[in-house]
Amino acid sequence: MTVSELKKQFFDTLRNIYPKEEAGSFFTILAEEFLDMSRLEIALYPEKVLTPGQLQQFTDAQERLQQHEPVQYITGRTHFFGLEFGVNKNVLIPRPETEELVEWILNDLQEQKNKELEILDLGTGSGCIAISLAKNLPHTKVSAMDISSEALKVARENALKNEVQVDFLEQDILKTERLPKRYDVIVSNPPYVRELEKKEMQKNVLDFEPASALYVKDADPLLFYEKITALAAGALKPSGALYFEINQYLGKETEALLRKKDFLSSLKKDIFGVNRMLKGIKHEN
Ligand SMILES: C[S@@+](CC[C@H](N)C(=O)[O-])C[C@H]1O[C@@H](n2cnc3c(N)ncnc32)[C@H](O)[C@@H]1O
Structure with a gap:
């Protein structure tokens, strides 16, 4: 042929x-x-x-x-923030809106980029956020956590492929009582899609991407945000910042969680004009 x-x-x-x-x-x-x-x-x-x-x-x-299998799982790779990442069915395929979150963090850190910062990525999946930050902030120490050993295997290979050092931790965020270090930045794109939103989703996502990376119960959709905000309140350095990718329908509710823990917060829209990112700055006492 x-x-x-x-x-x-x-x-x-x-x-x-x-x-x-x-x-x-x-x-x-x-x-x-x-x-x-x-x-x-x-x-x-x-x-x-x-x-x-x-x-x-x-x-x-x-x-x-x-x-309807995503083409990225067929070829086993994708691109994120100008870098190549291996992907398989154990990790979410990195999304363009998450690139916007990385961009926001890098812009905010512009003046500190030669400092030895400490950054933690919670729910790292393919490692796309952690690795892109490590690549663009060569003096920074980046750690990343995920509950899935299969996802962490992919993330470790991606760190090697992109020639960066990331300290990976296999741990359940929801069962973590305290974070191991003090951080300048904590970032997370945790599971946030409610069961009720499944009807808006395409077959390629529903049938192929890992459910544990995506979905939360309708009755408690912000459980990761609540837990991570509480952990961050105890682990961020003075003036440290917490960054989230968020559910577009729950911007105000997610922001309220941060305010309850005395963070100064700001929502940010993505290129589609919906609330997709949230930043919390820890008050200096
Ligand atoms: C929405 S995906 C984000 C993946 C990647 N950070 C990205 O932006 O493409 C959420 C990640 O959180 C992880 N995760 C889910 N529940 C978790 C838990 N209880 N503790 C730690 N990680 C968890 C999943 O394995 C998945 O990799």
Whole structure:
């Protein structure tokens, strides 16, 4: 089979599942991954004949896309904040809105970036927040916690791949009574999607991404925020800051938790114009 025949078959198969532009971008990603051909090479060499191995790999990937599996799990990688991260079904695929959270922190730390800061990322998943911060703040000591040993395995490999040092801790946030050090910054993107919001979600998320990374009970949707705020109140250095990614529908309620613990708080909207981030500054006493 030639590249152009493969392309035609790919678009015919996925036509009823994905919009044309999305299918086109999947084709480019899979061609780079499994045929070792760039978008330009695809255009220049449509008559190139595929090896049986290439054809098999491509067809397997196509079948996984038909089942709505995210393309990042199929290739095993994604990009976040200009870095490459390995991902698998044990970790959430890093989201663009989380890049905005990292950007906010780095902007705030601009004037302190040559200092030896201490940062902690709670619920690190693929390690995307911790590793991006470590990469951009080379003098800073970054630690990261997750309950999942499988997620931490991925995060450790990502730290190696991106040549940064992060101290990973396997621990349940909800059962933690006290944090091990004092920090300048504590950041978290904890599970925050309520069961009732599942109906807004796409099949690729519902069927493939780890439930333990995403969902909380409708009756207690802010449990992670409450616990992390209490831990941060006891572990942030004077003027230290707590940063959260938050549920867009619960901005005011989440902010109220911070205020109750005497943090000065500010909400921030993401590029879609919804409340997506929250910062709390610890009062200096
Ligand atoms: C929304 S994901 C965020 C992952 C990553 N930080 C990101 O922004 O893409 C939440 C993470 O919290 C972890 N987690 C869930 N419950 C936890 C708990 N009780 N203690 C520690 N980590 C937990 C999950 O394993 C998951 O990796």
